[in-house]
Amino acid sequence: MLDFDTAQARLAARGRGPAGRETVPLDALPGRVLAADIHAVLDLPPADNSAMDGYALRAADAATPGATLPVQQRCFAGQTPDPLLPGQAIRLFTGSVIPAGADTVVMQEDCREEDGRVTILTSPPPGQHIRRRGEDMSAERLILSQGTLLGAGHIAVLASQGYDRAPVFPRLKIGILTTGDELVPPGQPLPPAAIHNSNAPMLASLCIGLGAAAPLLRHARDDADATCQALAELNETCDLVLSVGGASVGEKDLVKPAIETLGGTLDLWRVRMKPGKPVALAELKGRPLVCLPGNPSSAFAVFTLLVSPLIRSLQGRRDVLPPIRRGILDITRPVGGDRDDFLRIQAAQGAAGLPRLTPHTQQSSGAMSSLAWAHGLARIPAGARLEAGAEVDWMALSDWLV
Numbered sequence: 349m350l351d352f353d354t355a356q357a358r359l360a361a362r363g364r365g366p367a368g369r370e371t372v373p374l375d376a377l378p379g380r381v382l383a384a385d386i387h388a389v390l391d392l393p394p395a396d397n398s399a400m401d402g403y404a405l406r407a408a409d410a411a412t413p414g415a416t417l418p419v420q421q422r423c424f425a426g427q428t429p430d431p432l433l434p435g436q437a438i439r440l441f442t443g444s445v446i447p448a449g450a451d452t453v454v455m456q457e458d459c460r461e462e463d464g465r466v467t468i469l470t471s472p473p474p475g476q477h478i479r480r481r482g483e484d485m486s487a488e489r490l491i492l493s494q495g496t497l498l499g500a501g502h503i504a505v506l507a508s509q510g511y512d513r514a515p516v517f518p519r520l521k522i523g524i525l526t527t528g529d530e531l532v533p534p535g536q537p538l539p540p541a542a543i544h545n546s547n548a549p550m551l552a553s554l555c556i557g558l559g560a561a562a563p564l565l566r567h568a569r570d571d572a573d574a575t576c577q578a579l580a581e582l583n584e585t586c587d588l589v590l591s592v593g594g595a596s597v598g599e600k601d602l603v604k605p606a607i608e609t610l611g612g613t614l615d616l617w618r619v620r621m622k623p624g625k626p627v628a629l630a631e632l633k634g635r636p637l638v639c640l641p642g643n644p645s646s647a648f649a650v651f652t653l654l655v656s657p658l659i660r661s662l663q664g665r666r667d668v669l670p671p672i673r674r675g676i677l678d679i680t681r682p683v684g685g686d687r688d689d690f691l692r693i694q695a696a697q698g699a700a701g702l703p704r705l706t707p708h709t710q711q712s713s714g715a716m717s718s719l720a721w722a723h724g725l726a727r728i729p730a731g732a733r734l735e736a737g738a739e740v741d742w743m744a745l746s747d748w749l750v
């Protein structure tokens with residue numbers, strides 16, 4: 349058996365960054381991956397400005413508490429103040445440019461203004477409440493790196509620099525192949541012995557959550573030619589193909605022979621993880637193809653832990669392997685087996701700082717109710733027998749499925 353970390357590293361390393369780029373306006377950037385380093389073109393703030401509503405003055409003019417200074421001018425954000433005359437103060441507001449000659453700002457709560465004069469109740473130190481030119485971003489400095497997954501914070505930074513668009517990598521095209529005569533699409537009547545195809549919409553939604561284009565879905569009945577045909581079509585049109593089901597040892601496991609018939613190479617693994625043992629990484633016409641196990645919870649775990657790093661590396665992202673968290677097992681019976689167990693858990697605030705991880709009562713690979721419940725997957729290392737209170741690694745879905 350192949351240990352879990354080796355399988356994960358092999359898949360993460362298979363990703364080759366995307367070819368091509370496109371330029372996209374700010375409102376279409378969330379979830380896209382930056383295709384170039386971005387440098388600042390402006391100093392931000394562009395000039396020294398006030399962090400408070402108050403008065404700009406020379407600290408030396410208010411060294412004695414209770415000093416009273418004439419108010420020379422009122423200057424709002426967006427206006428250019430006159431130079432500050434000696435012994436005077438300029439009324440300003442948050443964001444107002446600091447007048448030449450002023451070296452400090454006193455917030456209005458520490459002053460009293462009456463009849464055009466302001467009394468400074470608390471003597472200010474020099475430099476107080478002044479935001480310096482360029483202290484946030486300075487022109488020509490790197491502000492965003494290629495491979496960054498863009499969100500609201502990055503878009504704010506781009507906009508502040510005057511960029512109204514940015515270069516991004518094209519969205520990854522993923523094809524999903526499901527197999528099995530027992531499967532019927534949702535929305536259609538269910539004959540005896542059939543089940544609805546839940547893996548196709550689940551995997552499509554996982555791919556979209558990772559920023560891929562809406563996947564191309566194909567279903568092949570248990571037939572060698574149909575499987576070959578669907579696989580060839582997906583491989584032709586997509587950057588990555590995921591097949592699900594038919595990866596194990598059954599007599600109708602037709603995906604592997606189809607890959608070989610089409611001239612692909614196949615690396616077949618039995619990964620020491622539960623759920624999710626049968627996984628294969630194939631290469632067909634220079635493009636990767638991953639075979640996932642058909643059991644829905646196995647497909648979900650394999651996608652989350654093994655396929656998502658491959659997708660992130662194919663997307664050209666910097667953060668291929670998301671963080672691993674720590675938590676405390678909240679269990680009533682010992683856990684552990686001969687494979688690394690990835691238990692579907694909910695996390696709650698624990699007493700001692702680390703979160704408390706409660707596994708779902710139904711951990712079977714075929715059961716999927718827990719997928720709509722889980723916050724993450726807690727790892728129980730192969731060979732371990734862990735009791736309540738044991739500290740373990742866990743992968744939050746909110747970290748791994750973006």
Ligand SMILES: Nc1nc2c(c(=O)[nH]1)N[C@H]1C(S)=C(S)[C@@H](COP(=O)(O)OP(=O)(O)OC[C@H]3O[C@@H](n4cnc5c(N)ncnc54)[C@H](O)[C@@H]3O)O[C@H]1N2
Nearest residue numbers: 526545546547548593594595596597625640641642643646
């Ligand atoms: N003799 C052995 N049997 C099995 C082994 C083994 O080592 N020896 N491994 C088991 C493990 S572990 C897994 S995981 C499964 C993997 O099976 P396959 O990847 O070949 O998948 P299928 O047999 O096609 O299906 C398994 C299960 O999942 C259901 N399924 C499949 N596709 C979908 C779908 N799109 N939507 C909903 N459900 C789906 C299918 O009906 C089966 O119930 O093999 C074990 N067996």
Ligand code: MOO
Nearest residue numbers: 623624625646713
């Ligand atoms: O590995 Mo299978 O995924 O246990 O059911």
